[in-house]
Amino acid sequence: MDDDALTFLLATAEQLGATKARIISPDLVSVEDTLADFCLHPQCPFWGQSLSCPPYVGGPEEFRRFLKECRYVLVVRLEIQACSLLGEERPEVMRLLHELVAALEIKARQNGFSNAAGFAGGSCKPCFCADQPDCRAVTTIKKCRYPNQARPSLSGYGVNVGKLMESAGWSGDLFTQENDEQEQFSWIAGLILLS
Numbered sequence: 001m002d003d004d005a006l007t008f009l010l011a012t013a014e015q016l017g018a019t020k021a022r023i024i025s026p027d028l029v030s031v032e033d034t035l036a037d038f039c040l041h042p043q044c045p046f047w048g049q050s051l052s053c054p055p056y057v058g059g060p061e062e063f064r065r066f067l068k069e070c071r072y073v074l075v076v077r078l079e080i081q082a083c084s085l086l087g088e089e090r091p092e093v094m095r096l097l098h099e100l101v102a103a104l105e106i107k108a109r110q111n112g113f114s115n116a117a118g119f120a121g122g123s124c125k126p127c128f129c130a131d132q133p134d135c136r137a138v139t140t141i142k143k144c145r146y147p148n149q150a151r152p153s154l155s156g157y158g159v160n161v162g163k164l165m166e167s168a169g170w171s172g173d174l175f176t177q178e179n180d181e182q183e184q185f186s187w188i189a190g191l192i193l194l195s
């Protein structure tokens with residue numbers, strides 16, 4: 001059963017726009033406390049701005065527990081022009097990643113992995129709620145405005161995303177080597193814990 005479901009999820013990832021997708025073992029995901037510390041020192045402008053980032057997430061300790069509980073990890077990568085990652089389009093591009101991992105989480109839950117959990121990169125606040133004064137999920141309302149689209153950031157859990165790329169068999173270099181910046185490519189990545 002697992003093989004069919006995993007094959008389906010890999011195909012679905014590509015249909016939904018992933019440039020690359022791979023299933024890896026949970027023990028190949030590296031979680032490092034020092035990486036999660038970077039959210040606070042130096043302080044990310046989005047620290048404390050949404051439920052999906054520190055201090056509202058359980059950090060490396062919680063993620064290590066998640067990994068122990070899951071059977072497989074679906075890793076997805078979107079390859080994009082570097083200029084779109086570094087420029088004004090960044091929130092839109094990061095939103096695509098959130099939407100991709102959320103959609104795959106939902107598909108995984110429907111196909112045998114009832115506790116699947118998706119994780120994206122970067123804070124959801126600038127991607128979804130930039131025009132809102134606050135994250136609704138941390139107010140007394142306690143409800144995310146985009147429950148089927150926004151997902152927690154891997155950064156706050158200390159996941160080493162460069163190593164994750166290598167574990168999936170891909171380059172961990174953030175930029176390709178073209179001299180012309182306009183032709184450089186980069187990537188963003190997320191994962192779905194399958195349990």
Ligand code: SF4
Pocket residue numbers: 049050051052124125128129134135136137138143144145146147150
């Ligand atoms: S309400 Fe907005 S900022 Fe808060 S978790 Fe949801 S998408 Fe993120």
